[in-house]
Amino acid sequence: MSSALPFFPKQIEHYVTETVTRETQVQKRLREETSKLSMARMQTTPDQVAFLAMLVRLTGAKYIIEIGTFTGYSALAMASALPEDGKLIACDTSKEWTDIAQRYWKEAGVADRIELHLSPAAETLAGFVKAGAHFDMAFIDADKAGYDAYYEACLHLMKPGGLIAFDNMLWSGAVADNNEQDSNTVALRALNLKIHQDRRVDSCMLTVADGIMLARKR
Numbered sequence: 001m002s003s004a005l006p007f008f009p010k011q012i013e014h015y016v017t018e019t020v021t022r023e024t025q026v027q028k029r030l031r032e033e034t035s036k037l038s039m040a041r042m043q044t045t046p047d048q049v050a051f052l053a054m055l056v057r058l059t060g061a062k063y064i065i066e067i068g069t070f071t072g073y074s075a076l077a078m079a080s081a082l083p084e085d086g087k088l089i090a091c092d093t094s095k096e097w098t099d100i101a102q103r104y105w106k107e108a109g110v111a112d113r114i115e116l117h118l119s120p121a122a123e124t125l126a127g128f129v130k131a132g133a134h135f136d137m138a139f140i141d142a143d144k145a146g147y148d149a150y151y152e153a154c155l156h157l158m159k160p161g162g163l164i165a166f167d168n169m170l171w172s173g174a175v176a177d178n179n180e181q182d183s184n185t186v187a188l189r190a191l192n193l194k195i196h197q198d199r200r201v202d203s204c205m206l207t208v209a210d211g212i213m214l215a216r217k218r
């Protein structure tokens, strides 16, 4: 989820989105359809998904797992950057939202690279751990209370050198304000600190969109 570029003036956001970020016609139409939904603010932003797609290309990722798919905007960008025999596992619980996603994935010609799992992400992840599956990259963008458990499961699933990207790790800046004590803020603040101290990964925080944390498994 990203409240569109919360740290940037509107003029810069408009310039980044409309002038310098590449977006296909299918991506644009999906973004515009999603923008009419009541939960539109959950959608990732064009610059953010361009960055995720660049990560897929830079790392040469072939197998990706996404936790939190919504209407499929980030999955579409990442799947489009995969090699033809690559696979993206998309995890969500909403049939309504992922029905929209599947329409656009098909239109973009990447539906065969995306496998949708409609059940609570903790269950889907546990199934992959049990099956001994391995991934090159993960994108975590679902319920914030679940992030720590998703991190642990994804760490298990990553090959050495595998990359885990987390959205919303600045939570509109609330994590930096100790007066903010709602459960999502507390969970994300604790996870930022945990990753910072975690010797199992190399990490860096990007002030892109609502804060993207990258953790690379050692």
Ligand SMILES: C[S@@+](CC[C@H](N)C(=O)[O-])C[C@H]1O[C@@H](n2cnc3c(N)ncnc32)[C@H](O)[C@@H]1O
Pocket: 001, 002, 042, 043, 044, 067, 068, 069, 070, 071, 072, 073, 074, 075, 091, 092, 093, 094, 097, 119, 120, 121, 122, 141, 142, 143, 146
């Ligand atoms: C912020 S949105 C994802 C946005 C998406 N990555 C995009 O590019 O637009 C969060 C999604 O997580 C899903 N979600 C929430 N709790 C979940 C859970 N326990 N398991 C799986 N998906 C969950 C919601 O249904 C919602 O679609």
